[in-house]
Amino acid sequence: MRTTLFAFLLIFLCSPMLHAQEQGIHPQSQTYEWPADPLVKAKLDKWQDQKFGMIIHWGLYAVPGMIESWALCSEDWIDRDSNIAYDDFKKWYWGLRKDFNPVNFNPEQWAAAGKEAGMRYLVFTTKHHDGFCMFDTKQTDFKISNGPFANNPKADVAKYVFDAFRKEGFMIGAYFSKPDWHTEYYWWPKYATANRNNNYDIHKYPWRWNKYKEFTYNQISELMNNYGAMDILWLDGGWVRPRETVNAEVLSWGAPIPEWSQDIDMPKIAAMARSKQPGLLVVDRTVHGPYENYQTPEQRIPEKQLDYPWESCMTLANNWGFVNNDQFKSPAKVIHSLIEIVAKGGSLLLGIGPKADGTLPAEATERLAAIGQWTKVNGEAIYNTRTIKHFQDGNTFFTQSKDAATVYALVRIKEGEALPATITWKGNLPKKGAKIKLLQTGQPVKWVVEGDAVKLTLPAALLKSNDSYPALAFAFIPSSH
Structure with a gap:
């Protein structure tokens, strides 16, 4: 046995x-x-x-x-x-x-x-x-x-x-x-x-x-x-x-x-x-x-x-x-x-x-x-953080601070793919004149509103680094404030 x-x-x-x-x-x-x-x-x-x-x-x-x-x-x-x-x-x-x-x-x-x-x-x-x-x-x-x-x-x-x-x-x-x-x-x-x-x-x-x-x-x-x-x-x-x-x-x-x-x-x-x-x-x-x-x-x-x-x-x-x-x-x-x-x-x-x-x-x-x-x-x-009503646009997800003063956009990057030169999402637009900050560097990124979407241009240094990023996170004051 x-x-x-x-x-x-x-x-x-x-x-x-x-x-x-x-x-x-x-x-x-x-x-x-x-x-x-x-x-x-x-x-x-x-x-x-x-x-x-x-x-x-x-x-x-x-x-x-x-x-x-x-x-x-x-x-x-x-x-x-x-x-x-x-x-x-x-x-x-x-x-x-x-x-x-x-x-x-x-x-x-x-x-x-x-x-x-x-x-x-x-x-x-x-x-x-x-x-x-x-x-x-x-x-x-x-x-x-x-x-x-x-x-x-x-x-x-x-x-x-x-x-x-x-x-x-x-x-x-x-x-x-x-x-x-x-x-x-x-x-x-x-x-x-x-x-x-x-x-x-x-x-x-x-x-x-x-x-x-x-x-x-x-x-x-x-x-x-x-x-x-x-x-x-x-x-x-x-x-x-x-x-x-x-x-x-x-x-x-x-x-x-x-x-x-x-x-x-x-x-x-x-x-x-x-x-x-x-x-x-x-x-x-x-x-x-x-x-x-x-x-x-x-x-x-x-x-x-x-x-x-x-x-x-x-x-x-x-x-x-x-x-x-x-x-x-x-x-x-x-x-x-x-x-x-x-x-x-x-x-x-x-x-x-x-x-x-x-x-x-x-x-x-x-x-x-x-x-x-x-x-x-x-x-x-x-x-x-807490939830926000519009919480997703494709591979971009959103959260907000508990006081609702700051919105965060978290952009998932597909495994094995390089960072795109620009990132776009609809909804949760930044306030006019606001800064959109890239959390991992603390630096602002350039952005522009085009219709009902916002387009961000990623820093050249970030694109040249060849590092693998599972996701990028951005902080901004929403336009509703």
Whole structure:
């Protein structure tokens, strides 16, 4: 069996099945409810100033370099070798805990790379669906601080991640999976695990579900009490939700839904969390209502501008966690996404997956540094901005300062193409006599209005530099002022 399992793993880890994780993506709910708490409103406004964040997926799945958690789930889109028993696979996966010893764990490297890129907030995966905890919980021994890494001074991983990013000025968020496939209170070994949901009828066994609710409440309480100032509680696993929130929209997503309510009492959890962390943003993904303080479209950018808070959570490579031989996006592609997202009213939460040894892949740090070269000189058009009604004209996107005094035009340059000698856009024309400033140099550029468009002439020195520019950003006072 040992040889067979090893052969299976080689097939599994190299298979195209990982592309099927698209079916594990959270959709975006269509309704939004503004928070009433003034402290939450203030925190939300501050968060909307940040625009660019890092989400870190790191757990057992980093050891073999495979898709995070989902391989444990028995659904049609998960393609495992049919010669290997499902229970054998689960035992192998749970057993990775004995091999997870990140002796080079370096959260300072992560924070420095994020700051270099221009990121301003963090969401760290304290527990994914597999139930393996990256913090020193007292509710289970299935955790990084109970294994080969237990005697390391930084065994309470989450503490050191949060501390490192706080020192760099980041807003801090804790990712937490509402489903937990490891605890017997969610997946009861008495029954098979048919899909992502809990595998027993809560109507028949309310005591077991109550134990799960207590387990979840206690773990979130630990995060809110023991890990310093927290800005965001980012809750994943939107299928764990009150039955009454499963409307026609949720049914249209196609995910398996049980006949019973997987209600974990979010009002109680949120009240406890905010008593410890006043103004805390709670992001109960896809469960529209008072505990989804901003929406989180995944691996996509909404087609239209949205007038409520949201973020696109997208990966730097193809996967959330570290996967062997993964393909990374170019810095230009990330910058182009950031520009479009901000112009449409959102923030970009970019996914990074550290390796099993605790360091970031070189491909990730290289790209983050290149992204940072752009944000360092063009950030004025990104950070602390808000939307403007006319937000796009072709490859030119627009933002404005919070006081609406300055408009920014961000012009995306197609990868591999040289800078054009002139740039033209329609709408958002500059005020007569105004200066249009090129942000990366701070110098004014020549411009003229021709009909309903403005035409800019780029400086000759910029055109002769032969540098590759993913985008140019300009600042000006609009004609409406």
